[in-house]
Amino acid sequence: MRQATMRRLAAQAGFRGVVAWSRGGSGQDHYADVYHLTGFxxxxxxxxxxxxxxxxxxxxxxxxxxxxxxxxxxxxxxxQEPRPTAHLRAAPDLVDALAEQLRAVIPPGRVGLIGCEAMAAPWWCRLRSVLPGHELVGADDLGWAARRIKSPAELGLMRAAGALGVRAVTAAKRAATPGATEAEVAAAAVAEIVRAGGAYYGMGISSGAESHTFAASGPAPYSGRELSAGDLLRIDLYGSVHGYLFDLARTWVVGAEPTTEQRRLLDAVRESVQAGIELLRPGRQVGQVARRCQEVFERSAFVAHHGMPASQLGGAWGHGLGLSFEPPWVAADGRHAGEVIEAGMCLALERRIAMPAVGGANYEDDVIVTDSGPEVITPEPG
Known part of the structure; x- marks a missing residue:
């Protein structure tokens, strides 16, 4: 079914065929296009x-x-099982094998390339030099279009991923006690993901005087800093179940009740995101959701006392979610602002702000759009 859909989209775009190119390895960046078509x-x-x-x-x-x-x-x-839903060929030189296969099965003409960001320039140049009759054209929009509306089975995996994400963040929060380190908090979250059979993708975690940053500057996204009572700790965590992502962020105060300033910070990010979630309904436009988030944020006690902080997300209030971080980008203007929301879409709404004198905070939820309205799949634990 997915391959048939892609053939139809490719033909409509005037392509003789498509190439989906993906990177795997230990991180989950750029795997979605091949995985979506073959399960590999x-x-x-x-x-x-x-x-x-x-x-x-x-x-x-x-x-x-x-x-x-x-x-x-x-x-x-x-x-291993399950085997991919396409004939498999081993090719130590993947670039020349790809060129050979294109010559064999796709007539000269325009060929859509899906997964452009994972295609290194030397490989692109090699393909162009040995395939003078085939015009490789960037066609990532075809991949986004094919994955925009999730099937019932995919939505089931999104729900499972959201539930796992909540458990992982809950484990992190339990581990975040005075005297514990950021690394120990991160380990608790990762252990919960792996123990459940999920895949860890990444995180940003910061605390105390560094809570206005996204993560430590070294190769690990956490530090060995010990937490103290009263520290803000923020975590943005992402992983997957059978390839389908959760992406959620929370911020809390370690071992103490929030101060007035911390409470204003926490309320501002949470309440503005939740206001936008209420508008994630079929027929609404993406830009309407972003404007609602912005309006509530601008009326917050935090903004009244500290002024408007710079957005750390380029003005966006979230994004589509599935096998990757996907369009539409939830912004009040730009390419996706007029896009109409439909049942079967999944979006992550978020806000991350930083005030170095106060700290930083994140809040993010994952939401499935249903015919009856938004279904939050990363709810706060009961």
Whole structure:
């Protein structure tokens, strides 16, 4: 069904076929296009090219003609169950194997490339040089369009992911006691995800005097800083269940009741996001949701006392969610502002602000749009 949908979208766009290109490895960036079409995820991490031995290791490609079967190219032909929904071919040199397959099954002409951000420039140049009759055209919009409305099965996985995210953040909060470190808080969240069979994607965590930053500046997103009673601690956590993401953020005060200034900060981010959630209903426009969030935020006690802080999300109030962070971007203006919300969409609404003299706070919820209104799939624990 998914491959048939993509063939239809490709034909409508005037393509002879499409190539979906994805990166796997230990992080979950840029896996969605191949996974959506075949159910295959490449766990081999990226390693630099070694001419004559391998090229584009840690990546995978699907070649899908508009009138023929799909072929999955990957560096290793041995896979566990469930097997991908396409014929599998092992190819140590993924780039030349892709060129060979394109010549074999897709006539010269325009070919849509989905997953452009994961395609390195040297590989793109190689494909162009050996495929003079095929015009590779960036076509990421086809992938977004195919994944915009989730099926009932996908929505079930989104709900499972949201529930796991809530459990992971709850575990982090239990671990966040005076004397514990940011690393110990992060470990509690990751352990909960892995124990349940989910996949950890990433996080930003910060606390105390650094709570206005997103995360530590080193390779790990957490530090060994010990928490003190009264510290703000904020965490933005993302992971997945069978590839479908949760993405939620919470902020709380460690081991103490919030001060007046901390309460104003926490209320502002939470109440503005929740106001926008109420408008996530079929027929509404994305820009209306963003404007509602902004109006409530501007009327908050925090803004009344401290003025309007700079947005740390480029003015956006959230984004689509599924196999990746996806369009539409929830903003009052721009490309997606006029997009009409439909049942079956899933969005993450969020706000992150920082005032170095006070601290920083995050609040984010994941929401499924239903015919009867918004369904929050990352609720506060009961």
């Amino acid at each position: 995820y490449q766990h081999q991490p990226f390693v630099p090219d070694l001419p004559g031995r391998w090229r584009a290791q840690g990546h995978a490609a699907v070649v899908l003609p508009v009138d023929g079967p799909a072929l999955l190219l990957t560096g290793d032909g041995t896979v």
